[in-house]
Amino acid sequence: MNFQNVDIKKIKEIREHTLSCAPLIHCITNPISINDCANLILAFGAKPIMAAHPKEVEAITRNSQALALNLGNFDDVRGQAMLKSAQCAFTNQIPFILDLVGVACSLLRLDFAKELVQKTCPTVLKGNISECKAFYGLTSHASGVDADQADQEDVYVSAKWLKDLAKHWGCIVVCSGKVDIITDGNQTALIRNGCEMLQWVTGTGCMLNVAIATFLAVMDPWKACISATCYYERAAEKVTAKGPGSFHAQLFDEIYQLSEADEAQFQVEVVK
Numbered sequence: 001m002n003f004q005n006v007d008i009k010k011i012k013e014i015r016e017h018t019l020s021c022a023p024l025i026h027c028i029t030n031p032i033s034i035n036d037c038a039n040l041i042l043a044f045g046a047k048p049i050m051a052a053h054p055k056e057v058e059a060i061t062r063n064s065q066a067l068a069l070n071l072g073n074f075d076d077v078r079g080q081a082m083l084k085s086a087q088c089a090f091t092n093q094i095p096f097i098l099d100l101v102g103v104a105c106s107l108l109r110l111d112f113a114k115e116l117v118q119k120t121c122p123t124v125l126k127g128n129i130s131e132c133k134a135f136y137g138l139t140s141h142a143s144g145v146d147a148d149q150a151d152q153e154d155v156y157v158s159a160k161w162l163k164d165l166a167k168h169w170g171c172i173v174v175c176s177g178k179v180d181i182i183t184d185g186n187q188t189a190l191i192r193n194g195c196e197m198l199q200w201v202t203g204t205g206c207m208l209n210v211a212i213a214t215f216l217a218v219m220d221p222w223k224a225c226i227s228a229t230c231y232y233e234r235a236a237e238k239v240t241a242k243g244p245g246s247f248h249a250q251l252f253d254e255i256y257q258l259s260e261a262d263e264a265q266f267q268v269e270v271v272k
Contacts, residue, residue, distance in 0.1 A: 191267065194233035211231070
């Protein structure tokens with residue numbers, strides 16, 4: 001496989017920038033992963049705020065440098081808050097990402113995601129292969145929030161319709177999986193970092209969502225999506241754990257200790 005380097009900002013530069021400007025990352029996420037998401041943002045040097053009350057979110061978003069939305073454990077209150085924050089971000093040109101958690105198994109979430117995207121045009125749409133298929137209008141077999149094996153296909157096949165999805169909505173699409181597919185409708189990158197243990201700890205996809213949001217605050221969206229995914233998954237590769245419990249704890253340590261030496265291990269293929 002011919003892996004090509006892409007223009008990725010160095011982790012030292014990112015850390016120095018985030019520590020100096022301390023970007024505020026507003027997250028409206030699910031209670032299952034909220035603590036991990038906040039700690040991951042801190043590990044990258046930024047500042048999290050997890051405000052979700054509909055009467056305060058617009059003010060919080062307006063003062064933030066990026067917004068991360070997540071449809072996990074969806075309810076009416078967070079739905080109302082997400083619409084308000086997304087509209088505020090769109091109006092004020094604040095970059096934001098929407099994680100399509102569960103849209104493949106819940107018509108409620110799917111309809112809500114379509115409404116939000118139509119009204120506010122996120123900077124980034126993120127989901128696994130089952131969620132992305134459901135949002136695109138293809139048949140999806142997921143019965144829960146995880147990707148279903150029946151939805152897996154050749155990554156180059158997926159890349160074609162994901163490219164159409166990104167072009168249609170004018171955003172970047174991040175489809176996470178064994179091979180991550182990132183496309184803005186014109187260029188596409190395949191990332192082959194990460195490890196199997198990520199699937200045995202709940203909320204790892206949610207953490208990738210806020211990692212991308214953190215990088216959106218300090219660089220352009222295309223570089224942010226690729227850089228955040230590579231750094232996050234490289235950190236996961238470095239964990240030496242016997243099980244999901246110790247993996248979960250060590251993941252934050254490895255993210256905090258990322259160095260420029262890790263960049264040589266990024267596996268990124270740029271395809272047309």
